[in-house]
Amino acid sequence: MSKRFVYLSAITFFLAAASVHAQAPAPTPAFAAAERALLEADREQAAQWASVPYQAARDAYAQAQALQLKRKKNDAERAAQTAEAQAELASAQARQRKLSEQIERKISENNALRRELLLGKDGKRP
Structure with a gap:
């Protein structure tokens, strides 16, 4: 075998292997x-209102991506499902x-108006 053939074969092999390795797996429904x-x-x-x-x-999704890159499809699918459930x-x-805070604010506003109606604006009974 000639050296040229060996070099070309090696280069072809590494290019093919690199292109297969570089391809990201197709996104799944999960x-x-x-x-x-x-x-x-x-x-x-949610980062502000439900941080945990x-x-x-976010952590489960990152784990799912890492597992997908390692070609652990079943584990990646489960981690993606966990990420979906946690995000929901x-x-x-x-x-x-947010709704609870709005309700509390409305209750506070209503109580202030009720006091104002009962006691007047200056705080004395009409």
């Missing part, structure tokens, strides 16, 4: 659902906490 849930959690400001489940969702929980908790 990953797509997790990404949608994370986007929804971002819209709901939001961070758990974070969204729900964020909505609930």
Whole structure:
């Protein structure tokens, strides 16, 4: 065998191996659902209102991506499903906490108006 053939074969092998290794796995429905849930959690400001489940969702998604790169498909799918569930929980908790705060604010405003109506603006009974 000639040296030229060996070199060309080696280069061809390494180029082929590099292109196979560089290809990212195709996104699966579980990953797509997790990404949608994370986007929804971002819209709901879950990082502020429900930081614990939001961070758990982010961590689970990062773990799913790492497992996918290691070609551990089943584990990656489960981690993506966990990320989706945690993101949905974070969204729900964020909505609930924002609504609770709005309700408390309305109750406070109503109590102030009630006092104003009963006692007058100067704090004395009419």
